Amino acid sequence: MEITLDKKNSTEGLIKIKLTEGDYQPSVEEKVKDYARKANIKGFRQGKVPTGVIKKMFGKSILVEEINHLLSHKLSDYIKENNLKILGEPLPNQDKASTIDWEVQKNFEFEYLIGLVDEFSYDLSSKVKVLSYPIEVDVKTIDETVADLKKRFGKVEYPEVSEAGDNLFGPLRIKEGDFAREQAFVAVEKVEKKEQKKFTGVKKGEEVEFDIDKTFGDINEKAQLLGLSVDEAKNAKGAYILKVETISRTEPAEVNVELFDRVFGKDVVKTEAEFIEKIKETIGENYKRESDHFLEHNIEDYFVNNTSMNLPDDFLKAWLKTSSQGQVTDDVLAQEFDAYKRGLKWDLVKNRIADDNKITVEADEVRAKAKDMIISQFGGPAIAEQLGDKLDAIADNYLQNENGNNFMKLYNQLRSEKLLKFIREQITVTEKKVTVDEFKKIVEEHKH
Template identity: 25%
Template sequence: MPNVSFEKTNNVLGVITVAMPKQELTERLTTELKGQRAKVAMKGFRKGKVPMGTLRKMFGNEILGRILDEDIRESLFGYIEKEDIKLIFSPQPIEEEGTPVITAGNIEDLTLKYQVALEPEFSFEIPDTAFDYYVLDVKDEDIEEAVQSMLKRAGESEDLTEGTVQDDDVISVTFTEAGPVDDKITNATKIYLEALTDESKALFIGKSVGDSVNVADLSTLEKDSTEAYVKKYFLDLEDTETDISGKTFDVSVDGITRVTPSEMTTDFFAQYDPTGAVTTEGELRDDIVTKQSAGFKQQADGMAGFAIQKYLVENTEMELPIEMMKEINKEDETEYDLFERGVRWMLIRNKFAADEDLKLEYEDIREEAVSSLLGMLGGQRPDFLTEEFIDSYVKRALDDEEQRNQLSSNAIEKKIMNALREKVTLQDMPVDSDKFNEVIKKFNEANSPAPAAVLEEE
């Protein structure tokens, strides 16, 4: 095996030298070629009798390359592990003039040098300042609106043969482009009155089947609507380039459907929560608050975590190999300041994890996998997502190196941040959903590009 030595050049830099003598390389290559010789069958020679010179010409460079790669890697990283050298980055090859080009026909002594960035010695203090922690303030009227919406969805619907449109009805309508126009745009669909603006709702309330209203701008019908939404859901236009600006539409009422809200029966609760955890109105309201707060809590954790991280990075002194880091960063599109911030945070969080004896456990990775899976499913947990399914999903993810590394990285980051948040003072800041979204927007704008977990508005 190669001879390996280490020289510390300053507090945060060092050089590891890997030397492979000519004799050892020659012996290793000869041994490998003899092993190949017993397997090679070549025209004109009996199996196992191909001349070594011929084998050297045919396979020598390929085998030598593999020997160099394996022996250098094993000896280099084996030495680092044995000597417990704490590095920030992987060893960086030092290119020196005069390094011989080694081939199977020209073996010489080989010496390779690697520059290494050493973990600095430093200490940090847990912040004694209070950090804002935003908490969703769910208003009673918001809870009531959610409850009534659920009762309506679980209720019975009736198609009316007579009568007029009332608040919260569902109406079947036909949109028809108004005016003397060839190839008029037209489409039949349904409108939910509860989704309309107050002004638009007033256009339809009191109308009967067969009546129609004229709308100058369809994007004003529903709350927070857009032209793209109108084209897709109101007009069913496959050609999204069709210009509908300035077009008015006649909207005819073709049918009225009235929903009778459900009562809070056993069947209603079972439909809402098949697990049986919610069986009363009080539990339902508490669950609504929990679910509405869940997404915002993730955002609140992220913002508080970023503030803590920023404080620690900016208030912790440490010596770093700046010039080496700048060279490494040239291969990355990340701005150097962000790159350096990331390195500083990595060192701080790793030290905190070591001090607190925080270790990545299987349950941490499993929890992260479930969180990721639920995110892909829109936050809902379907019936097929059993414990057996989750265990199988996690096993497949851990078998894939890329997924395993990603899950592990996310899981340990969350574990460290959870522990850090418990160490600091968090000052609750109750805000409603509109204010919360405004806070998130301002946070993203102020910290663009965003931290590791990109925050999104609810």
């Protein structure tokens, strides 16, 4: 057997494997004997089928099977032994393989195209500067949250005539056309201010005609009303008619102990001041997660944009099409290949940083993460005390489920957390405090 690598350039190579009869024949003969022992063929006693008959009936398929088995192992071993950093999987030269005459040939030559990771360097130092946007919880956000909680936990009534702030329910149809929806609803407060008067003073059973674009400036509200995706809703135009069958009105809850208990649990907060402080704390935690997530995105941006790396585009496209079983087409590649390359580049940088700095995750850490997750989902520290020693068994059972995918999911999550924490400690992160609205605007403008 002869295996060679012909590097076409720094990112692509061709592995050639030459086989002689002596490389595969012993295993083929053994498989023929195995078939002879197990075959159940009319006219022969089981276990007494001559090998000549087996070769005549199954010889070609056995030969192909054994050679493919041999190639798979030898190719994998060669890549490992030579420490080749490949992308995707080796692609066999199908044109060359199609010329093989399995009936006659004794010697074979196979070719596999491989994509290689080119050498690259990255900067992980204080010279790397990335902006973070901690979100300040302002009075406006707190007031809006309190108003939302009062409404969410308020008393719902069903009046006969609508007012501002009500919700109107009923069938919806387009005035000219065939669109119709059996049940839709309009939240009057979500309607453009100039158009809200159309939806107030309406009695049950009456119809409201409105221009959908004038009525809804927010495409998401328009999509929600029509029950369509945002992209589909963009094309919806003209006059629509809502027949009002039900009107709902929420009388806001009073800010008192009953509301405190319903929102945060019994006796967690007892005064309005504590209630406001708890809301501020909860919002702050949620916004910190959003801010941290956006910081991670900015870190990714920096390394993707500032790390020079060559990738084998042609190989990757061919591999994606081959391995997707027809799901990835040229049209799909035209739309999504740049995003795929970006993700691949970031993964390569992260893996190199993790390898260079020996950032690893142990099985005990994954188990501890699983236990924390279970405790969090089922009632906090109190449940841990109730479960006692059973918690370990529950965690192990969870990690083993889904063919080990649960273990890998938590493993990758922990590895990512460790890696990003390490990166943040090495680079310079500059903070710029912003309001919620400012943060939303920054995120929206930053979208790729």
